[in-house]
Amino acid sequence: MNSIIYRITGLMFLAVAITVFLLIYLANSQMTDLFQEYVTVQQMEMHRSMITHMGPGGHGQAVMMGTSEQNFLTSVHQSLIWVGVALLVAGLMASYALARSITIPLRTVSAAALEIERGNFAQKVPVTSKDEVGSLAVIFNSMAETLDNNSKLRRQFLANIAHELRTPLAVIQGHLEGMIDGIIEPNQKQLTSLHEEAVRLSRLIKDLKDLSLAEVRQLSLEFKAVAVNQMIEQALYMLKPLADEKKITIEQNLTQGLPLITADADRICQIFYNLITNAIRYTATGGQVTVSTELTKLEEQDWVKVTVADNGPGIDAADLPYIFDHFYRGDKSRDRKSGGTGLGLAIVRQLTEIHGGKVQVESTVGKGSSFYAMLPANVHEKAIISSSVLHNDRVLYTYQDKAN
Template identity: 60%
Template sequence: MTSITYRITGLMFLAITFTVFLLIFLANQQMTNLFQNYLADLYEHSAGHIMGPNMMGMQGMMGLQEQEFLSSVHDSLIWVGSAIIIVGLAASYALARSITVPLRKLNAGVREIERGNLSHKVEVDSNDEVQQLAAAFNRMVAALETNNRLRKQLLADIAHELKSPLAVIQGNLEGMIDGVIDTDKEQLTSLFEESVHLNRLINDLRDLSLAEAGQLSLERAPADINQLVSHAVGMVKHLAEGKSIEVNCVLGELPPVEVDANRMRQVIFNLLTNAVRYTDTGGRVMVETAAERHEGKNWVAISVRDTGQGIAPEDLPHIFDHFYRADKSRNRKSGGTGIGLAIVKQLVETHGGKVVVASKPSEGSCFTVVLPMAA
């Protein structure tokens, strides 16, 4: 395949050469005619009478010096034209290189990505569309590198979360088989709780993957959001009472909203569970609902505010990532599996809404879910 450098250079060179030859030809014709007319007028005035073109040819009016002058002008035009062609050839090649060299760098970058080198960046020193293309390429590579890192972290986190309950179940069963552990109700209850936790984790992962793939089916029907909130608050009452946490509701007047009631109840329950879990003993959790209008549409807002420990600024951008927890020890007593908020985000966005968070360390957090009302 012919290089685009030579193709651009050749096309520009042909255009410049054709233009130069045309200008030289026209300049030579005009120079000869004008110079001969000048000599004819000069001869007529010096002879004192009018001489028609039939009496003497124009060539006969030019002496040796005039012919040498005209020839020197023609030669100068040819040399100037040749110089322009050479400069044009060099300029064409330089212009073609300025376009193709960045493209070659991009091509080399694509090959590096193909080899799996996701840290490769393309450096282009220009301020044109090629530089914008290189910047877009670098952003794409950065996104790929981030996604690859998150994928590896996700696999490691899934393995960690599955390993713990499986290890407990396996260890207890081995102990029972060997007769080291008594097969009593307490041990069986412990194994049952671990199996429930494992099953819940697998179901959450399934729902999360389906939601991200856009394949999670929703059974939408008109639902009372305030009723869903009240039901979720009742489900976390025992957890809040165990820490002497006060849970209050301020429910506004809302019309029925087309949602999957079970999925939306899961969203509210996850937010309330997180709020209670990360609020210190004697704290307070407030749930508010209200109708809002912005962006030219009607929305239902559900806010869950707590007086807990808050979220550090460096953790806030990742709070909805899979398995992300500010507590890097991943102690189940201090938090869940780390996918509850990821599920909240995906379920809310599947309903056409959005979820945002505002938080300051030691001042608590506020998660707000916004759902669109039916038109």
């Protein structure tokens, strides 16, 4: 009896019943009084008419309702009672139908939510109306779709991690087993190869750790005033040997006088390092990479905009929405050595968002790509420190947006 369908039905039926009983009571009581008054008036007029014809010595009769009048009132009362009963039945049926129209969609949503709790995320509920219940169904379907997508991405992410870790481990294991069995002679070349694989594996694990911490906003950060141009020049200095190896020209268009930003210098340098490395990696030998900075205003906010453009093969339009996802490579033919770990751009997005900024990409197939990292010039005003913990001699900050 705790079902909402019975409560809605009972409340509506009670309202209908009270209304019907009041109407019948008032109609019956007023009908009797008004009809009695009507009969009295009619008999008084008849009495005056008789006195006029009989003369002053005539006598009138007492005022009273006859059998016909009584039968008329009784039939009216019975009709009102039957009408009331019909209204009660109709009200009960309408209340039950209305309650079912509300509760059946809710039961459908409840059953689908139970399936989601069991891990079956591919759930959809029909949208049968445009009211609040229909809006709830639309929101539920959107939530279920998001959960389903997140579940698929998580499984894909785990599969990619297993694949990326398995390859260098297999190489290291195979070489070591060969050396132990005496099949491979442990010379300088073999040891160098093993060292490269170990370094690559260590870098992948470090990137995964940084990315996971960045996604939950628990990355260790040290905020201070940072000059963007200085960080870019530092990243370019570190990557100059890589560019020289492919004979790639790097052009700098750095706007002077940019305001300082409040950020973690190491993480900001990592953003620029990953973007420039990505541009060099996908630019053909003898190509050009352009790095530029400017101060722009967007939504009444000053932003330091960093652009890294190349004249490489470009990115297909179908790949652009996923270019910042984990392990995503637009060119499926590239391996780990030629295409990196597939985490660089994902780390760029997370680090940029942690600093209150945003990253975008534009690309034309055959003409090249342009990546934009926009960092607010006053990021310290966008967030407040809600907690801090000393971690490995660094302060671990948890940030919370002021609007929340």
